[in-house]
Amino acid sequence: MADEARTRHVVGVLKDAAAAHERMTARAAAVADAAEAIAAALKSGRTVFAFGNGGSAADAQHFAAELVGRYERERAAWPAIALTTDTSAVTAIGNDYGFDRVFARQIEALGREGDVAIAISTSGKSPNVLRGLEAAKAKGLVTIALTGRGGEAGGIAEHHVSVDEARTSRVQEVHATVLHALCELVERDLNG
Numbered sequence: 001m002a003d004e005a006r007t008r009h010v011v012g013v014l015k016d017a018a019a020a021h022e023r024m025t026a027r028a029a030a031v032a033d034a035a036e037a038i039a040a041a042l043k044s045g046r047t048v049f050a051f052g053n054g055g056s057a058a059d060a061q062h063f064a065a066e067l068v069g070r071y072e073r074e075r076a077a078w079p080a081i082a083l084t085t086d087t088s089a090v091t092a093i094g095n096d097y098g099f100d101r102v103f104a105r106q107i108e109a110l111g112r113e114g115d116v117a118i119a120i121s122t123s124g125k126s127p128n129v130l131r132g133l134e135a136a137k138a139k140g141l142v143t144i145a146l147t148g149r150g151g152e153a154g155g156i157a158e159h160h161v162s163v164d165e166a167r168t169s170r171v172q173e174v175h176a177t178v179l180h181a182l183c184e185l186v187e188r189d190l191n192g
Helices: 004-043 055-068 087-097 099-110 127-139 168-191
Strands: 048-052 080-082 116-121 142-147 159-162
Touching (some): 004 048, 004 168, 116 127, 127 142, 142 168
Parallel strands (some): 048 080, 142 159
């Protein structure tokens, strides 16, 4: 049986995460706008490309999987690709062009005008994420940055969803909820 101090610590973590989510409600309109852009692109037969590093790479993969498979509703599959999953492409591009280009090079190869690039970065300043956004913008993709506090990604992207929390763990937790909110809205918009 857990001692009281450890239990209190868990309660504190949960309350802190809940407070971070509550603060994010002030930015709900930015999330809704991003969802509308994703739904419009999918309606037009476009593809969603998601990318990030570390935990954000896992979030990108999770988000793409929800679009290709399903989130909560039975529906047609939607085209979405996490640019973190092709290890041959990531390692070849990293080796030949540098790690800063791993997402940009894939966007240059696969992206079409009207597609969506969703860049996830808790810092908002990961060089490979910034280069990926720049490549997407140059090709006419709709750009969405899901970030933490600060960084240049929000200044590049057309849509910026910023989670202004000091702790990376809180940013990641809110990012996961935001991505689920995007899925819910897109499924509602496209499935009625």
